[in-house]
Structures are given as C-alpha cells and as structure tokens.
Amino acid sequence: MLIGWPALSARCDRAGIPLRGGFHPRDDDGVPPAGDLPAGTLVLLGNAGPSMWRAFSRAREDAPELALDDWTSTVVSALAAELDATALFPFTGPPYWPFQRWAQRADPVHPSPLGILIHPRFGLWHGYRAALVFAERLSLPPREDLPSPCASCADRPCLHACPVSAFSPGSYDVAACVGHLDAQAGAPCVTGGCLSRRACPVGGEHIYPEEQRRFHMRAFRLAA
Numbered sequence: 077m078l079i080g081w082p083a084l085s086a087r088c089d090r091a092g093i094p095l096r097g098g099f100h101p102r103d104d105d106g107v108p109p110a111g112d113l114p115a116g117t118l119v120l121l122g123n124a125g126p127s128m129w130r131a132f133s134r135a136r137e138d139a140p141e142l143a144l145d146d147w148t149s150t151v152v153s154a155l156a157a158e159l160d161a162t163a164l165f166p167f168t169g170p171p172y173w174p175f176q177r178w179a180q181r182a183d184p185v186h187p188s189p190l191g192i193l194i195h196p197r198f199g200l201w202h203g204y205r206a207a208l209v210f211a212e213r214l215s216l217p218p219r220e221d222l223p224s225p226c227a228s229c230a231d232r233p234c235l236h237a238c239p240v241s242a243f244s245p246g247s248y249d250v251a252a253c254v255g256h257l258d259a260q261a262g263a264p265c266v267t268g269g270c271l272s273r274r275a276c277p278v279g280g281e282h283i284y285p286e287e288q289r290r291f292h293m294r295a296f297r298l299a300a
C-alpha cells in the first residue's frame with residue numbers, strides 16, 4: 077500500500093507503537109521480500125518516549141500477565157495486514173533479523189560502551205520492537221545526521237556505575253550482573269533499573285518511568 081509518511085506515522089501512533097524511521101533497502105541490508113515482491117521500504121517501530129508503555133499498560137489492565145512481545149506481535153501483525161506490509165520482530169527467529177544494523181540505517185543511533193544503541197536525543201531510553209516491510213518505495217523524511225554523544229563523553233560514567241563492574245569496553249559480564257541482581261545488594265537495580273544505564277547523562281528527560289524500568293529488569297532476570 078502506498079501511504080505517506082505523516083499518515084503512516086499517525087496510524088502507528090494510534091496503534092501505540094510509534095514510527096522510529098525507515099530506509100530503502102539495498103542488497104546488503106538483509107531485508108526479506110514483502111510477500112512475493114522485493115522490499116521497497118523498511119520502517120522501524122518502537123519506543124522513544126512514554127506512548128508505547130502507556131498503550132501496553134492499558135492492554136494489561138484486562139490481561140495483567142500479557143507479555144510485551146505478545147502485545148507487540150498482535151498490534152504490529154494487525155498493522156501489517158491493514159497496510160499490506162510484512163511484519164518482522166527482533167524477538168523471534170530463526171531467522172534473526174539484524175535490527176541493530178537496520179536501526180543505524182533508519183535513525184541517527186550509534187553503538188555505546190554498554191552495547192546498546194544510543195540516540196543523541198533519547199539517550200539509552202528507546203528501543204526497536206518491530207519492522208514493517210513494504211513492496212512500495214515510500215517517500216521518507218531525510219535521516220538526521222547527528223554524531224554519537226559517546227564521542228565527546230570523556231568520563232564515560234556508564235562504565236563506572238555498575239557495582240560489580242559488569243561492563244567494560246566491548247564486553248558485558250552477564251553472570252556478574254545476574255548474580256548481583258539475585259543478591260540483596262542488587263535491589264536498587266531491580267527496582268529502579270540498571271545503574272549503568274541510568275548514569276548516562278544523555279536523554280535524561282526521556283528516562284522510562286520506574287514501573288517500566290522494573291518491568292524490563294524482571295523480564296531480563298527471567299530470560300537470563
């Protein structure tokens with residue numbers, strides 16, 4: 077379906093999962109076809125700001141055990157059917173789609189020392205939850221060209237805030253992190269979210285609400 081960017085953005089907002097950016101796939105992007113047709117456009121959906129969490133929280137009022145992945149899958153699959161697009165997710169597979177690479181094509185995000193992508197405005201408080209692949213070549217807004225905030229962050233407080241030094245450049249000690257979370261001393265992380273992530277000064281006004289940080293931490297502990 078040929079749809080303009082403003083209309084697509086408004087439709088995704090109504091669904092509760094905002095549009096994060098898009099690009100026209102090249103052969104080396106690893107984007108699958110849109111049904112039987114070559115991919116003309118890939119757009120990413122996710123969270124930056126509170127709207128997705130609010131929509132998910134509303135859905136959980138009637139289903140308290142509803143998982144975020146299940147909610148995302150239901151909402152985005154319905155959007156894909158309506159818009160004649162193909163839905164892809166970062167939490168299913170194989171195949172495992174290169175969402176981090178796609179995000180860097182669609183959005184001005186950069187690798188951070190914590191391994192997650194940093195956005196110059198949203199900091200570490202954003203995420204990519206799904207993609208829609210269209211056969212059509214949609215008209216896209218220009219991608220912002222913003223440098224990585226990490227390049228000018230001399231002190232790198234994110235690397236010094238973890239009580240068990242789980243992060244070092246290029247590595248993350250999952251076992252040390254989980255061990256700390258399971259101990260009484262890990263309560264500040266469990267209830268308020270990762271201290272390393274919270275130490276980053278970029279995008280502080282976009283920090284997830286405490287309930288959302290606790291939710292993600294619980295999901296991480298269950299998956300680890």
Ligand code: SF4
Nearest residue numbers: 188226229233234276
């Ligand atoms: S604290 Fe500095 S180095 Fe760490 S993620 Fe934030 S901007 Fe990047």
Ligand code: SF4
Nearest residue numbers: 238253265270271272
């Ligand atoms: S959740 Fe806590 S223990 Fe785990 S990496 Fe973050 S700061 Fe360290």
